[in-house]
Amino acid sequence: RKEVEQDPGPFNVPEGATVAFNCTYSNSASQSFFWYRQDCRKEPKLLMSVYSSGNEDGRFTAQLNRASQYISLLIRDSKLSDSATYLCVVRFNDYKLSFGAGTTVTVRA
Amino acid sequence: GAVVSQHPSRVICKSGTSVKIECRSLDFQATTMFWYRQFPKQSLMLMATSNEGSKATYEQGVEKDKFLINHASLTLSTLTVTSAHPEDSSFYICSAISPLGGREGEQYFGPGTRLTVT
Numbered sequence: 069r070k071e072v073e074q075d076p077g078p079f080n081v082p083e084g085a086t087v088a089f090n091c092t093y094s095n096s097a098s099q100s101f102f103w104y105r106q107d108c109r110k111e112p113k114l115l116m117s118v119y120s121s122g123n124e125d126g127r128f129t130a131q132l133n134r135a136s137q138y139i140s141l142l143i144r145d146s147k148l149s150d151s152a153t154y155l156c157v158v159r160f161n162d163y164k165l166s167f168g169a170g171t172t173v174t175v176r177a
Numbered sequence: 178g179a180v181v182s183q184h185p186s187r188v189i190c191k192s193g194t195s196v197k198i199e200c201r202s203l204d205f206q207a208t209t210m211f212w213y214r215q216f217p218k219q220s221l222m223l224m225a226t227s228n229e230g231s232k233a234t235y236e237q238g239v240e241k242d243k244f245l246i247n248h249a250s251l252t253l254s255t256l257t258v259t260s261a262h263p264e265d266s267s268f269y270i271c272s273a274i275s276p277l278g279g280r281e282g283e284q285y286f287g288p289g290t291r292l293t294v295t
Contacts, residue, residue, distance in 0.1 A: 110289070111288050155220070163226075165284065
């Protein structure tokens with residue numbers, strides 16, 4: 069069983085739409101959670117951390133459900149520049165990160 | 178923000194040869210760096226944790242004699258793929274944690290090295 073699982077998508081949405089997707093993680097002892105963004109053939113870049121109470125960063129909202137072991141990301145008012153692969157990332161008790169395979173989002177004009 | 182570079186960005190080599198990839202932290206010292214590998218449409222998989230001045234810690238299933246890691250200074254870690262085979266073709270990415278700050282848990286990733294073994 070993979071440590072972090074994501075719906076690969078793709079999610080194809082028009083500009084201005086809202087898109088949301090989840091990931092699940094298998095280790096209940098996981099301590100920290102993140103969403104990274106990866107553009108085609110580039111390195112991942114941190115989008116935002118995910119806190120238990122849920123948090124927003126501009127048009128991006130992240131939620132964590134520890135009981136069900138899933139994390140969500142919602143993007144409001146999608147922009148063309150939001151087209152990317154979004155990686156769900158989990159950290160256990162040190163700096164090692166476990167990555168999901170990513171959810172691909174394509175925003176069309 | 179912290180900058181991590183990798184060299185080369187792309188390399189093509191023949192089967193059986195060895196390839197060295199460099200990972201440098203440009204504006205900070207990194208006692209710990211990480212090496213990942215990513216196959217197409219798959220997740221980044223941690224290969225090993227590189228510790229300055231000591232042996233690397235390899236993840237289960239990663240052959241330490243095939244993937245040699247050297248972290249001889251606080252700004253440089255190298256990964257050498259020895260006796261490369263076509264199945265080693267992949268995107269290799271390094272990362273480091275910067276003591277300069279940044280957001281919690283943020284690892285700064287190098288731009289990656291795309292290795293193709295023919």
